Amino acid sequence: MIFSDKALSQKLERTEGRANADFVETRARLQSDSGAAWIEVGGAYAMFDGPESPCTQTFGLGMFREATSEHLDEIERFFAERAAPVFHEISPMANSSLMPLLNERGYRPVELTSVMFRELGGQAADLKTQNPQLVTRAITPDEVELWAKTSADGWATENEGLADFMLDFGRISAQCNGAYPYLAELDGKAISTGMMFVHGGVAMLAGASTIPAGRNQGAQNALLHARLTLAAELGCTLAIMGASPGSQSQKNAQKNGFNIAYTRTKWQLIG
Secondary structure, three states: OOOOOHHHHHHHHHHHHHHHHHHHHHHHHHOOOOOOEEEEEOOEEEEEOOOOOOOOEEEOOOOOOOOOHHHHHHHHHHHHOOOOOOEEEEOOOOOOOHHHHHHHOOEEEEEEEEEEEEEOOOOOOOOOOOOOOEEEEEOOHHHHHHHHHHHHHHHHOOOOOHHHHHHHHHHHHOOOOOEEEEEEEEOOEEEEEEEEEEEOOEEEEEEEEEOHHHOOOOHHHHHHHHHHHHHHHOOOOEEEEEEOOOOHHHHHHHHOOOEEEEEEEEEEEOO
């Protein structure tokens, strides 16, 4: 049995931090004028991918070393030099001195995330593809645009202004080191996307998106099965993912064997 403790949180937070750092490095490689960069301060990864990017934040603050005012000074300076907001994803397992320190410096909690995990054995994941007409597969190098466009089309109905951002975001994601972009196809047409990042024997699942015409066909369940199967084959012992507390995404993950490790809080520097 794996217990939800600091050791587990360190593993999960480092995996997500590493995946985001890989994204930032890929952005810098593909778009050299983007200014994308990241640094490590006090064991935390601080990343800049543009002022509006969800990757622009820190992971692991207070998890590997006690966070100090000097650490926060350096991190805040890193973001201020890039005219970016300051966000920290904070595990409840972080050092207990961190919360009063954040309050003293003018931070406020702005978002919660359920961090979930499931163990993986040495064989294929115990999930079933519900729709036999679906085909899931990893993309080939020349299908980056297809993957990004399918992902963006799935997000377009949530927010019309989000499609262009997600198209660019998807192009970077699909070319990251350690990334495994997957497609689900129905009758030969791409209808859904999923992403997997692998670090240190942990597989992080992300990038779930389905175009409106392809919904309710079992595509996301099929993609989940395919990625967990690959993760087990690669020797991963854990899979992780995040969702809004109480959301349908969280419920779907729990139906497929994921447990909630803890609820993480995002803090923002106000003023």
